[in-house]
Amino acid sequence: MLTGVETILEYDKIKVLLKKYTASQLGAARVEALMPSDDIATVQQQQKLCSEAKTFYQLHGGIPLGGLKHIGNSLRHAAKAGSILDAEELLDIRKVAQIPSDIHRAFAKRNPDDFPHLLSIVGALPMFPALVETIGDCISPDGEILDRASPKLRAIRRKLSRLRQNIHEKLEAMLRSPDSLKSIQEPVITSRNNRYVLPIKQEARAFFRGVVQGQSTSGATFFMEPLAIVEMNNALHEAAEAEHREIRRILLELTDEVRENLPELEFALKLLAELDFLNAKARFSLALNAVEPVLNTDGVVKLIQARHPLLELHLKKATPSPTMQGGKPTPARVVPTNIHIGKSFKTLVITGPNTGGKTVVLKTVGLLALMAQSGLHIPAAHGSQTAIFHQIFADIGDEQGIEQNLSTFSSHITKIAAMLEQLADADNTHSLVLLDEIGAGTDPSEGTALSMALLNWLVHHQVNTIATTHYGALKVFAHAQPQMENASMEFDWTTLRPTYRVQVGVPGSSNAIKIAAQLGIPAEVLDEAQTHLGNNNVAIEELLVELQQQKDALETERIRLQGKMREAEKTTQKHERLVQNFETERKTLKEKAETEAMDIVSKARRTVEKLIADIRSENASKASIQKAFSHIETAKKQLKPKPPVQKQPKRVTPKVAIGDKVRVKKLNRFGEVTSIAPKSSSPLKIAVGNMHIQAAYGDIDEVQPKSQVANISASVLDIQYRKANTIQSELNIRGMLVHEALDITDKYLDDAYLAGMPTARILHGKGTGALRKAVHEELRHNPRVTTYQFAPQSQGGEGVTVVTFKD
Numbered sequence: 001m002l003t004g005v006e007t008i009l010e011y012d013k014i015k016v017l018l019k020k021y022t023a024s025q026l027g028a029a030r031v032e033a034l035m036p037s038d039d040i041a042t043v044q045q046q047q048k049l050c051s052e053a054k055t056f057y058q059l060h061g062g063i064p065l066g067g068l069k070h071i072g073n074s075l076r077h078a079a080k081a082g083s084i085l086d087a088e089e090l091l092d093i094r095k096v097a098q099i100p101s102d103i104h105r106a107f108a109k110r111n112p113d114d115f116p117h118l119l120s121i122v123g124a125l126p127m128f129p130a131l132v133e134t135i136g137d138c139i140s141p142d143g144e145i146l147d148r149a150s151p152k153l154r155a156i157r158r159k160l161s162r163l164r165q166n167i168h169e170k171l172e173a174m175l176r177s178p179d180s181l182k183s184i185q186e187p188v189i190t191s192r193n194n195r196y197v198l199p200i201k202q203e204a205r206a207f208f209r210g211v212v213q214g215q216s217t218s219g220a221t222f223f224m225e226p227l228a229i230v231e232m233n234n235a236l237h238e239a240a241e242a243e244h245r246e247i248r249r250i251l252l253e254l255t256d257e258v259r260e261n262l263p264e265l266e267f268a269l270k271l272l273a274e275l276d277f278l279n280a281k282a283r284f285s286l287a288l289n290a291v292e293p294v295l296n297t298d299g300v301v302k303l304i305q306a307r308h309p310l311l312e313l314h315l316k317k318a319t320p321s322p323t324m325q326g327g328k329p330t331p332a333r334v335v336p337t338n339i340h341i342g343k344s345f346k347t348l349v350i351t352g353p354n355t356g357g358k359t360v361v362l363k364t365v366g367l368l369a370l371m372a373q374s375g376l377h378i379p380a381a382h383g384s385q386t387a388i389f390h391q392i393f394a395d396i397g398d399e400q401g402i403e404q405n406l407s408t409f410s411s412h413i414t415k416i417a418a419m420l421e422q423l424a425d426a427d428n429t430h431s432l433v434l435l436d437e438i439g440a441g442t443d444p445s446e447g448t449a450l451s452m453a454l455l456n457w458l459v460h461h462q463v464n465t466i467a468t469t470h471y472g473a474l475k476v477f478a479h480a481q482p483q484m485e486n487a488s489m490e491f492d493w494t495t496l497r498p499t500y501r502v503q504v505g506v507p508g509s510s511n512a513i514k515i516a517a518q519l520g521i522p523a524e525v526l527d528e529a530q531t532h533l534g535n536n537n538v539a540i541e542e543l544l545v546e547l548q549q550q551k552d553a554l555e556t557e558r559i560r561l562q563g564k565m566r567e568a569e570k571t572t573q574k575h576e577r578l579v580q581n582f583e584t585e586r587k588t589l590k591e592k593a594e595t596e597a598m599d600i601v602s603k604a605r606r607t608v609e610k611l612i613a614d615i616r617s618e619n620a621s622k623a624s625i626q627k628a629f630s631h632i633e634t635a636k637k638q639l640k641p642k643p644p645v646q647k648q649p650k651r652v653t654p655k656v657a658i659g660d661k662v663r664v665k666k667l668n669r670f671g672e673v674t675s676i677a678p679k680s681s682s683p684l685k686i687a688v689g690n691m692h693i694q695a696a697y698g699d700i701d702e703v704q705p706k707s708q709v710a711n712i713s714a715s716v717l718d719i720q721y722r723k724a725n726t727i728q729s730e731l732n733i734r735g736m737l738v739h740e741a742l743d744i745t746d747k748y749l750d751d752a753y754l755a756g757m758p759t760a761r762i763l764h765g766k767g768t769g770a771l772r773k774a775v776h777e778e779l780r781h782n783p784r785v786t787t788y789q790f791a792p793q794s795q796g797g798e799g800v801t802v803v804t805f806k807d
Helices: 011-019 025-032 040-060 072-078 087-108 116-122 127-140 151-176 226-259 262-288 307-315 357-371 410-423 442-460 472-480 513-517 523-533 537-615 622-639 714-724 738-754 770-780
Strands: 189-191 196-202 210-213 221-226 295-296 303-307 337-341 347-351 385-386 392-394 430-434 466-468 485-493 495-502 661-664 667-674 686-688 692-693 698-705 730-732 759-763 785-790 800-805
Touching: 011 025, 011 307, 011 357, 025 262, 025 357, 040 116, 040 357, 040 738, 072 087, 072 226, 072 262, 087 116, 087 127, 116 262, 116 495, 127 226, 151 196, 151 221, 151 226, 189 221, 189 785, 196 210, 196 226, 210 226, 221 226, 226 262, 262 307, 303 357, 307 357, 337 347, 337 357, 337 495, 347 357, 347 442, 347 472, 357 385, 357 392, 357 430, 357 466, 392 410, 410 430, 430 622, 442 466, 442 472, 466 485, 472 485, 513 523, 537 770, 661 686, 661 714, 667 692, 667 714, 692 759, 714 738, 730 738, 738 759, 738 770, 738 800, 770 785, 770 800
Parallel strands: 295 385, 347 466, 347 485, 392 430, 430 466, 730 759
Antiparallel strands: 189 196, 196 221, 210 221, 303 337, 303 385, 485 495, 661 667, 661 698, 667 686, 686 692, 759 800, 785 800
């Protein structure tokens, strides 16, 4: 689907940056092969994988890929019958073969519903426990063949040790012998030609009984093997050869075992490369604060708060400075772009001054489309949409065709002609065309006419087109066409600098004369320029400036009113809370008074009953006794409280702002608020995954302010909320085996941390202390734990450990 735009839109630079986040050459090779796809099912699958990998990285530190290397050459070598891999190659294979087990272990503790797409890859990943164990039993981490690799190797090495010891003892005895002292150059034992020798003086060579194995550079010393150890050296040499043969045999057996697992190892290597690639995509998404875009096949692009990724990363590394560089203002941060096309119009014509950001907008739209179709998250706000384009074309920059002897205009037209030829053959497909300074480089009137014809042709072929221009007639032309729309780059007249914000629906001005006035061009020159420009053009430009100023004023007033509304809302909520507190206190006092009254009546009744008993003892009449009881009950009923009338608490509208994340009750899922329509019965528009729903304030809860969760995805909040509502504050592992208890404890600590619990209790009992010791060792190395200590004696003492988590 690429049409030579990867360099123009700097897609190749994105791949270079993405490679830096890979853990191995395997992942880097996977990035190098990355290309955008025009199949929506493939792109959606890759986007979901990226989102799940990002969530896994945020929650659990990423997919464990430590030790991953490209062992393809070693596997190809092992495929040949009779081949032998060396120890280093086998160690590399062992490290790679261990990784699938680490990955399976990492995912075994997780909820499969949280990572369904990732688990489809992990579930297919083969493991090699036997191969890992066999190589580990034979080769040390330093690459040495271990004695335990075979009984025969152990026996040979014991024999070698004994032989060396015997030879050393024999030679040391010779060094101490008075007969040899005159012949010895210096009392050391050395070796030549893999045989032990002694350094003998030149003049003593004829008298020393031995075989010459070498001579010093000066000729003053001969290295001689005494005849008494020749047979011992022979035996040592034979044992060393036997050791070498046995090591080769062991390496051959290990290579044969690798060959038996070859298909599975090659398959695992492909899956590990894919997981390395996904890990890199997840980390790249976090670095850019990127999101999963909403995909469509309708040709609709709607970017919200979009940023150019290369510019964003560059400004993160550089020291922010709003100063002028090379005569151009440099913003201290990337100004987000809001732009849309493809729904109510197919062509967007952007006007505005030079250095206003028009070209950056073109590149941002094109590059983000390529990134989205490559399965990468895009640096924009949640709810941003991008279409699946079958072709993307771009003519950006002032590149003269030197080799073809072409002018700037001819170079542009040659490129556009090639575009039109391909677009004419691409019926019923969605394409995106980006044209910078359309029609430039020739006579303005002819350039304008040609530009109008080109835009009409592209509209007729249903091509999404974004073009930048300085031609005023194109603004009028775009305004009159039903499938076209104007846009402009905002300009701040107080600072004489562009704001880099796109205003869709508002035609812009190049502002050349006004900028010249601000920069000191004499008034008489400017007056003559306006005369040449014509009154109509001047009036139009002034109208555009006035329209922009009015829009700025309205925006300022809107922001001021929103601030006032938020303050009023805070005051209202404060007063409602006070009223609720007063009502609660009133009810409490009333209930207390009624209880005291009932106690008084009960006490009075007991007194009266005593009196009645006394009356009975004096033979009082039954009627008098009943009358006394009747009076008492009447008094009691008068004091008995009436049931309080239950009042429904007044519903308080939660404070919600655009960008906040909220839980939608009926879906039990978190989403991001993308817009608010105050006068609507369902004022909140919420992006939940790839869905957009309208909701009332009563349909949501758990409001998470944007400032606190800007870098936390909705899926992570879903998991945290679910954990917070299911996790217990105490874990009982008494009576469990150590390995079983540690697995359960590790998962419990993860869940408790995600649930936001400040502390947790682990009941391990006292017993022998083995379980307690293992749990404390686990807590010591757990990155989420700040401190741990025994519970107070009254709450379990040494049988319970209280864990405190990091904030």
